[in-house]
Each structure stands twice: as structure tokens, then as C-alpha cells.
Amino acid sequence: MIVSSSVVSPRPWVWLDVDDVLVDSTPIFQESMDRWTGKTIPWQTWTHNRFHQFYGIADEDAATIARMRQRWKDDRVLERSPFMPHVAQAMATIVNAGADIGLLTARAWHSEGEAITREMAAQAGLSIKAVISIHFHQTKADFLIHSGTQVVGFIDDTIRHVEGCVAAGFNAVLMDQPWNREARHLPRVANLEEFAQQIQARLASPVPPRRSPRP
Numbered sequence: 001m002i003v004s005s006s007v008v009s010p011r012p013w014v015w016l017d018v019d020d021v022l023v024d025s026t027p028i029f030q031e032s033m034d035r036w037t038g039k040t041i042p043w044q045t046w047t048h049n050r051f052h053q054f055y056g057i058a059d060e061d062a063a064t065i066a067r068m069r070q071r072w073k074d075d076r077v078l079e080r081s082p083f084m085p086h087v088a089q090a091m092a093t094i095v096n097a098g099a100d101i102g103l104l105t106a107r108a109w110h111s112e113g114e115a116i117t118r119e120m121a122a123q124a125g126l127s128i129k130a131v132i133s134i135h136f137h138q139t140k141a142d143f144l145i146h147s148g149t150q151v152v153g154f155i156d157d158t159i160r161h162v163e164g165c166v167a168a169g170f171n172a173v174l175m176d177q178p179w180n181r182e183a184r185h186l187p188r189v190a191n192l193e194e195f196a197q198q199i200q201a202r203l204a205s206p207v208p209p210r211r212s213p214r215p
């Protein structure tokens with residue numbers, strides 16, 4: 001994976017997932033899915049995040065998956081996803097504690113996913129140093145290991161990404177969501193403020209963060 005040299009900085013880095021961590025996108029996805037399928041399946045009942053399966057769409061059905069993604073694009077789900085509460089304050093807490101912030105999102109299904117994310121952060125005046133968009137099947141732990149950044153924290157709502165990052169030795173936590181509640185073995189936070197406070201405490205303590213090897 002190629003990482004821009006601008007990603008590498010001597011400051012510690014905090015990496016955040018975007019959907020369902022920084023922005024509240026799932027209600028917008030549900031709206032799009034409900035309208036398309038004629039079913040109503042409240043996101044609060046989603047017990048895993050391959051939520052298209054609740055609508056009867058199988059992963060092997062590539063043609064339907066492609067149509068579904070086109071629907072999401074047409075419905076502008078990424079562009080319309082609102083920020084979670086207190087995002088600006090949480091990001092400021094992290095930056096003031098001495099870390100740079102990167103967004104690590106699996107929005108590569110959308111050709112404009114990275115650009116939309118950059119624009120969203122810029123509009124909100126967030127201090128974001130890097131935006132990386134990967135494909136759903138890729139692993140975020142692999143990215144962090146090869147990023148060359150000194151990672152002090154990572155947050156995601158997807159169990160397998162947090163699991164992978166914890167296994168790789170990173171300080172990784174789950175953003176609490178209905179679809180990850182079964183993962184009791186992983187650390188979790190209820191909101192971004194709680195995450196930012198943990199990062200602040202960590203940067204104030206003498207425990208060294210994990211430095212990932214350079215690629």
C-alpha cells in the first residue's frame with residue numbers, strides 16, 4: 001500500500017474510521033435501503049454490519065451489490081451523513097494533546113469516497129492531516145503497520161478492524177454501536193469525547209505508543 005510522504009510526521013497519530021464513528025451514516029444507509037427494497041429494517045436492529053444481508057442481499061450476488069452501491073451514490077448517502085455530536089471539540093482535544101489526525105475509511109466502494117470525505121472535513125474546519133480510503137475487504141491493521149506513523153490510537157465500529165489492530169499491538173477501541181455489542185472482548189467507548197479523553201490521558205502518560213515499522 002502506498003502512503004503519501006505527508007502521512008509520515010514525527011508527531012503521534014490518531015486514526016479514526018469515518019462512517020458510524022465520525023459521521024452518523026447508518027440511518028442514511030437505512031433510508032436508502034428501505035426505499036430501494038420496500039422493506040423497513042430499523043438500523044437499531046442490525047446485529048452485524050453486513051446489513052444488506054438483512055434485506056436479503058447476499059455477498060455473492062455481485063450484480064445486486066453493484067446496483068445497491070449505485071443506489072447509495074444516487075441517494076448521496078456519504079454526502080448527506082451528519083457529523084456525530086461534539087466532533088469538533090473531540091478533534092481539538094486530540095490535536096491539542098499533541099497528535100495528528102488521520103481518517104482511515106473503507107469508502108473505496110465509491111469512486112469519490114476519499115474526495116467527499118476530505119471536503120466534509122474541510123467544510124467542518126476539522127484539522128485532518130490525511131484521508132485514506134481502502135476497500136471493504138482490506139484490513140486497517142495492515143495499513144497502520146505499514147503506514148510509518150507512530151500510532152497512539154485507532155477507533156472503528158467494525159469488530160474485525162479493531163480486533164486486527166489490537167492483535168497487532170495498537171491501542172484500538174470500538175465505537176459502541178448495536179452491531180458490535182457481541183464483541184465484549186474488545187475495549188469500547190460510547191462517544192468521540194470519551195475516545196479523545198483517553199488519547200489525551202495516554203499522551204500525558206509515559207507509556208510509549210507503538211511505532212509501526214516503515215514500509
Ligand SMILES: [Mg+2]
Binds near residue numbers: 017018019020021156
Ligand atoms: Mg465504520
